[in-house]
Amino acid sequence: MVRLFKHYVPHAVLLLGVVDMLLLLISAEIGWVVRAHQIGIVAGSAASRWPQLLSFAAALQIALVAVGAYGAASFLSLRFAAARLAVAIALGIIFLSLLYFAIPPLALWRSNLLYAMVAASVLLVAVRALLGRTLGGERFKRRVVLLGAGARAANIGALAEQPGINFVVAGFVAMGEASPKIPAAVPRDSIPNLARHIVDLGASEVVLALEDRRNSLPLNDLLRVRTTGVRVLELSTFLERETGRIDLNSASPSWLIFSDGFAAGRLVSSSAKRAFDIVASLLLLILMLPLLLATAVAIKLESGGPILYRQRRVGLNNQVFDILKLRSMRVDAEIAGKAVWAAQDDPRTTRIGRIIRKIRIDELPQCWTVLKGEMSFVGPRPERPQFVDHLEQELPYYAERHMVKPGITGWAQINYPYGASIEDARHKLEYDLYYAKNYSPFLDLLILLQTLRVVLWPVGAR
Template sequence: MSYIRLNKHYIHQHFVVLGAVETCLLIGVAWVAQHLQLLLLDASPGWSLSLGELAPLLLFAFILSCCTLSMGVYIALVREGYASMVLRTLVSFFLLGSLSLYFVNLLAGGDFIDRSLVFWGVLAATFVVFCVRALFLGFVDTANLRRRVLVFGAGQRAQALLTELEAGSSRLGVRVVGCVASAGDEIKVAAHLVRTEPSDWVDYVKREQISEIVIAPDESRRQSQGAGLPVNELLDCKVAGVGSTDVLSFCERELNRIDVDMLRPSWLLFSDGFKNSKRHLFIKRAFDLVVSLLFLAVLWPFMLLTAIAVKLESPGSVLYSQERVGLNGRVFKIYKFRSMRQDAEKAGQAVWAQKNDARVTRVGAFIRNTRLDELPQLYNVIMGHMSFVGPRPERPQFVEQLIEEIPFYSTRHKVKPGLMGWAQLKYPYGASVEDAKNKLEYDLYYAKNKSFFMDMLILVQTVEIILLGKGVH
């Protein structure tokens, strides 16, 4: 397999060809959409194309192509399947693409890109790329697009990595070619994966078509200082185009979570991420306020009907509040429509919610499935206690227990909690310490890699969670 290096990333040649074909088609689609609009207006379309008319078409194709790359559409096509690609394309074209075209047009004076082109062009482009990608999957064996990875290490950490990759193999574009045992490793991986250390690393990675080397030896003091690693050989491979990645960063990138068992304080401090720029905080807060007020304006009739239904079914208050732990460990009160009996915690102690919890009323079950019980938390978002997207806040009693039992649990409080989060998309409802640990791995991934685009993706994917009632207890 051959790869092209672009902005420090290696892209398979099939994706380069697909991207080039799509860009050309986008230019053609924009041209046809623009002239069809003139035909509908009974105007002469003038099918010739001047240089001045070509510029907005090129810009249209360039912006939609950039949006496609920003949403990881091509990688999702192999790792996650056609359905995920469709969702990402809709977000990249209709949200990012349309907004980008609108703002570019605004900056250019309002008529550089015809408004009809933004609507009809994006609509037609979406249909065309769906067809092209379906043909791509039909003619190209995606198994051959999986990146071939060599693991340096054959002990406990290497086996843990293999287990994680196997569990997520349905959506990963990775194939582990073998594991090279490092000095001092007690072999834990399957015998057929064990490889002897090559005498010529560069020749080996080229011959085996390796695209990446994952460093995963069992840690010792000597190894943590670099002893036992073939540093010069790995550098030679890097110069030849085959880079090395530490096992934790590899898991983060491929599994979209941060493995707590492998996590070390030094990695948290020195890895890229966990940053809050003033620009990002301003955009996030402005988005939270605008969307919250918009939701209140649209959803207040449903909130009123929910309140009436809760009151009619069982005695007690319509709303209830609980203390939750927010940003930097600050405790605040969260508000919900009551979905349980009034005496759900008559002993006065916090209790984990369970599947088919008997304390939940009939109305409560419905408003939980539809997430109507969460709507009063719009108040928390407006007041700044929460954001729309972020780790779900936990109760102080649970937090105290989880901090004692789960390493780095308090790190999730470095970002503002939210109405919806990455962990809610990737992991079912948590009702135990082990579930909390697994969800923490996704919360840490969000805290490290948060961005406005990621927030948009979570918002769109949450629609599926609500419609299908996933993760509800």
């Protein structure tokens, strides 16, 4: 993987993104040249229209990211990839229409745009048909050797079998575990030269998957392995990179303290984030006002009662604040104010409520909370005080998620369905900790774009 602005991007995704950008530029040029030939004018040099070509390519590339066209499934299924491409191109054209209206000098003719869209559709599908399986195959995956044959090593072996994972296990080395889980693991005592063994397996990394490192860390072996050019990684660092979350089962306080992340010098990025929050919340509230009014009328007609639902949440530095949501449940959903986990197909949800929850319309009034500065657009989902008190006792490091401002959308929200149990909260906490540890404006932008995918293809909305 390549680390861009503290976020890990698989080599295959980065390569496909570069290829797509080139193909989109070519498609825009094809659209221009074809139309010029039709009406009998000289097309001229492509350099004379680079702003138009670049605007077309950039708009569609952003749309591709937003709909999840670079997800693991796109490398494994051409049908899935083609469906996402069709949605991305349609969204890209809508965005370009708005852009051309706002900045006319960037505009392509409508006929140019039509031909460019057709060319882009053909080229993007073709490159995925030709390269999809190759890019998603073992050639672009890291080969790792696991030192350990216990439960942790077995879990990584199982992870390697999942679709879209970017590594393969080249071998296991048993380090004398009392209860080995990998029968095929090679005992360390039977390997004369561990460094040579790892090089012979073609591995580029060694991962420490020991069950207990006290008095068992093979320092001399690791030193010799490292001097061969093979990287040596802690289990927590490896899982953070490969899964995009902090694994609570392996993360220790010392690892969190000494590893990269949790940067304090964020004055510029924090100021930019706040400026974006103010501008975006104002624009959204103004643009979505007709939709908010229509939804308010529908809620009132269906179930009467209040339109907005005020709920107490825990935010930055454990400060309590109130958020506003469009009411999606019955008025008597929580008797005596007692907090209750939402459930799949929750019977308390109204008919209108089911719709607005699926497409996240009920979250729009939170823009007011963002405008006041109590929330941001991107951050961990703020939880209710009753749940926070319980979760801090049940889950390690839960309090650390309150070291960043909560958000309407976030890394956990786009990677894991809505949580309704302690186990769900644990998984979402792992993503929240990753966000807090690796925050950057780049990650915020990626989350904002990917939120569109969650809205278009809702999974687990409750």
